[in-house]
Amino acid sequence: MEKRTQDYTGEILKIIRSNTSPAVMCSRLEDYHANDLADVMPELTVQERCKLYRILDMDMLSDIFEYTDSDNAAEYLKEIDVKKGAAILSRMETDALVEVLHKIDKAKKRLLLDLMDDEVRHDIEVIASFDDDEIGSKMTTNCIIIRENLTVKQAMSSLVEQAAKNDNISTLFVVTEQQKFYGAIDLKDLIIARQDRALEDLVVTSYPYVYAEEDIDDCIEKLKDYSEDSVPVLDNDNRLLGVITSANIIDLVDDEMGEDYAMFAGLTAEEDLKEPLKESMKKRMPWLIVLLGLGMVVSSVVGVFEHVVTQLPIIMAFQSLILDMAGNVGTQSLAVTIRVLMDESLTGKQKVELVFKEMKIGLCNGGLLGILSFAVIGLYIYLFKGKTLLFSYAVSGCIGVALLLAMLISSAVGTCIPLFFKKINIDPAVASGPLITTVNDLVAVVTYYGLGWILLIQVLHLAG
Amino acid sequence: MEKRTQDYTGEILKIIRSNTSPAVMCSRLEDYHANDLADVMPELTVQERCKLYRILDMDMLSDIFEYTDSDNAAEYLKEIDVKKGAAILSRMETDALVEVLHKIDKAKKRLLLDLMDDEVRHDIEVIASFDDDEIGSKMTTNCIIIRENLTVKQAMSSLVEQAAKNDNISTLFVVTEQQKFYGAIDLKDLIIARQDRALEDLVVTSYPYVYAEEDIDDCIEKLKDYSEDSVPVLDNDNRLLGVITSANIIDLVDDEMGEDYAMFAGLTAEEDLKEPLKESMKKRMPWLIVLLGLGMVVSSVVGVFEHVVTQLPIIMAFQSLILDMAGNVGTQSLAVTIRVLMDESLTGKQKVELVFKEMKIGLCNGGLLGILSFAVIGLYIYLFKGKTLLFSYAVSGCIGVALLLAMLISSAVGTCIPLFFKKINIDPAVASGPLITTVNDLVAVVTYYGLGWILLIQVLHLAG
Known part of the structure; x- marks a missing residue:
């Protein structure tokens, strides 16, 4: 079989380094996936990246930031003025956004937060309130929530309204008047339902859920087993806070296994290539001394x-x-x-x-x-x-x-x-x-x- | 925090062992997630399982089979008459279906296949034609495919039509007249688009894809990185064969890490609890002799x-x-x-x-x-x-x-x-x-x- 590598780095670099007009460059770059653009970012000079920040629209930039690891994202933010930075961050999934904020110094973080909507700020606070090993810290607040007493038609228009700002639409979550989690509707069922049918018939009340304070280690198996696209996360009063998406689960599974693997080999945590010598020594020393x-x-x-x-x-x-x-x-x-x-x-x-x-x-x-x-x-x-x-x-x-x-x-x-x-x-x-x-x-x-x-x-x- | 285990096994067992009428029992059991019902199956007697096969509808049974591991599923099939068995299998995701078929003896498999639709049989053949280490063997054919020259309205009605039989609807895949992969549409974009807008504007042509013959080890990182809900799988002529869903990716990541972990510890493959002595010895012996x-x-x-x-x-x-x-x-x-x-x-x-x-x-x-x-x-x-x-x-x-x-x-x-x-x-x-x-x-x-x-x-x- 002929080799078909899908490495677009060269192509993207060529476009960015060409002399085409901003409008043409933007439309050409939009033909690439945000993940591929994110991969190119570290190879650009600061000037070239600044060109990108001016040329690409906010949604594209926030997509790129979502595919960038948080250390790099924090670096890039230094090259962007605060107002634009806040706008980009506001459009990201909340869990990714919180991770980037962790890497930014306090003064700048304050500034960025001040420039964001109340709603986004509230979501950030909720997620940041959970410990790193609690499942709540990994959720996104980006989900469709509807009230239980709607008709199919009303639910559909509520979905259309919310869809503009929310990415995870394949499952709709139904809550009671007190915002308590009631059940879930598969978007598929909603789409094929007759308009006059009662919404109640479509709601799956046996849908799995987790509590935000549960330990990740304790619920990761459950999340994997149910293999749903998104699982709701509830607070202790059963109110819906957000969802764990399957992309989150993939990251969690990867992390969990990586950690176990590292520990099995006598490291205290997973290491990567760029880590400074002192960090690596610190991760290996404890076991070696014990041994x-x-x-x-x-x-x-x-x-x-x-x-x-x-x-x-x-x-x-x-x-x-x-x-x-x-x-x-x-x-x-x-x-x-x-x-x-x-x-x-x-x-x-x-x-x-x-x-x-x-x-x-x-x-x-x-x-x-x-x-x-x-x-x-x-x-x-x-x-x-x-x-x-x-x-x-x-x-x-x-x-x-x-x-x-x-x-x-x-x-x-x-x-x-x-x-x-x-x-x-x-x-x-x-x-x-x-x-x-x-x-x-x-x-x-x-x-x-x-x-x-x-x-x-x-x-x-x-x-x- | 009070303990809130979500272990429904006891509740479900009680319902199945009660004396309620079939209709009531069915509606009660439908309140539980298929995964929870699947967990209960091994604890039932053959008689109780047969009761379930009669009481539950086909869709519910096929959902349960999807959450059952393939060894058990093959066992259960022996308790069901072939016609009903074929109907249940036909409704499953093709990749899960193929795995179950692997565990069934040849004569019975022939019989089951003969009772299935041509379409399902064709899908099975496609998936079974790939080696276990090729990504094509893990895909599902369960996806929404539309032609490129439609309007938004036509696309929407094509979706509604296909949705009844396909579970993975969050992304629509667009193909040319020759069935070649052209791009993808995020369902969200389709839902919020004005009815008269050209479909072309919504198609993302930079959507990631893999070839069915690619090695799983080679493309698993790519699949993880793009973190899309479903990634299309193409044949060597760029025709769309099926998709890898995020649930598939979770399984693949889990398998990959589990295998590495096992090999790192000097086992030739992952072991589980129920494995017979001889199997376990065979998995460990090679390394031990080398060592x-x-x-x-x-x-x-x-x-x-x-x-x-x-x-x-x-x-x-x-x-x-x-x-x-x-x-x-x-x-x-x-x-x-x-x-x-x-x-x-x-x-x-x-x-x-x-x-x-x-x-x-x-x-x-x-x-x-x-x-x-x-x-x-x-x-x-x-x-x-x-x-x-x-x-x-x-x-x-x-x-x-x-x-x-x-x-x-x-x-x-x-x-x-x-x-x-x-x-x-x-x-x-x-x-x-x-x-x-x-x-x-x-x-x-x-x-x-x-x-x-x-x-x-x-x-x-x-x-x-």
Whole structure:
């Protein structure tokens, strides 16, 4: 298949840098999607961007700002006079607008807010009143709200009236006289309904909703499951405040997974390319210090077995093998458990089942790999280390058994620790990683050297 | 805040198990969201489900099937006669329908397909013709398509006509006489437009689109970035085949991240709770065998340094510390690199910058932790192992330097390997994990024991 990249950057740059009249340039640029124009913005000089601010109309500029990340948007605002800036911001989705305002210094923010409509200012205040981890902070107030006692015709004209200022029209939300959420109407149903039909027949009263103060982590699964275009957000008195759109949900899912992924790898938050060195160090240091501390604990336990190694130096070479495998198996169980916990709420019985299932997998995989390493490592020691056959297979037998035990216990640990953290309401992805590694390392070291000492030195009296 | 769980399972079960008449039961159940009804289905007995199939209307049943996972849906179909089953399936979104058909045995599938409309059958064939990793396999054919030469009024009536059978109406797609994709109309613009206005003015010709044969991994970022409610999918002749809705995008983002997360943890695919033991073993075994093999390589390298350990057994206790820290740092760099690669396409210069940035972080963090372990471990050996102060700090100095070097090199390895895999078009998340661990282990072992041998034994002539 021929390559058809849709990279319009070059084309757009060419238009902006050409010498055509403002009117022609504007109509040409309007042929591009706001997202593509937003992508070009950082590559322009300040002069070129200023040209754009003059040429494009307000709606186009506010669209571009919506597709721009908030750091950049705050930068661009410095190049625009306050009045125009306020006009652009006012036209944005409220959640995006609030994010940009976060990045602007206080004095300028005051100025911008003063220039906005009362209505916009009110919406900003509502959204800004919620914490970052509450779902209310991510909603947009941009939605169609109608009263319950209308006819189909009245509802339709109310929609036409509101549509000019609101983007999310595919669902209409119905409220009572006290502004309490009553239900939702699918625009499709409204469009195909006969004009004289009662609106009541069209209202879906089972439409899902969330409360603004709910934790994002708690309701994101619900939002995903219902897969509606927009889900209403209510205050504690069941009044409709705004909606979470599917674009919001995509961002939230992305963020949530990105964070879990980062934490799983021992970072305190997601990093990006442009981050300054100090920031990145700060995000990685906490885990590394914890891990170093825990590593020292493991080392001091290994130190206890110094005499085993002095008598039988060969077994020390395989320590890394046992520890690594225990770590790998623990990580697998951890990842499965975190994912299962994220998607579903488990009953006690299911949790026990999960632990047993993981242990069964650990046992079976451990058995297979134990036998494999018994065979291979025995041969290796016999051939390359010049030991007797008995000695070689005694050592590799010890390694095989230690591997089996370590894998079995690591599976259990890798499942129980995240379950425990979930129970005490700590995010399992943050807390589990280092603890599991340490516990598994300790278990593996004790099992391995303990077995070596008892079996090889005490029972078989091997040395050398 | 009082607890307001929206768990309707109990309520719904009560209604189904009550003795009310079919008509009343149907109208009561219609007050619930199809997603909530779908959640209840697995908890019902076969008899109760059969009652539901008789009581609920086709649209409600097909909605419930859309919210049911395809394995369960295939099970339920066995309880329904083929004719009714075909009617329910025909009303589903085509992508969900195709997924259910995948789980049904051939004979029954033939039967079901024969009972469906030509149109539905055609849509199924189109979607089924794409591979699982092509975006075409995830689209729905459920969208509003209008011809370009209509007036606003004609477009509106064409919409009303099509809306009855199509759910995704928020964007109308405009095609030429040859069915080629021409542009899109935001329903909002159509609704507020004057009836006599030319449709042409409303058409956005810069609307984003994808080709059905594009790889999901390649276009998922684009789909996310444009954040439109639905993005058209074209065939190679630019004819409109269907759309990717935002609900599809949410599923895709979720899948993509879940897969990366799983692969990062050494699983070949995401697992869930109900999976049989054999399946789970199969998903985990491949990595474990690779890791065991690589672990044996590391062990044989450690074996080379047996004589160092025999002369200076104390340094063996800290091997796990150095290896673990190298592994942790490598994992952090790997995670950052994979995330950066997923979100952005980097220029060569940016890649070099990324490697240097990671190495700088490795150097700084390594320096800090190196000094920390020099101080702490020296004290530990002096106090608890009964060695001289010189001996203690010579050993801990060697550990500190080895830690710094290992962390520096691990950062570089953790960044370069995923960049390399990306370059040769292998998913970095699959391939990087075990290779990075092994390379880092090898580097750490050689650095640590090498330094120990040269500094402590050759230069300082320490032993014991």
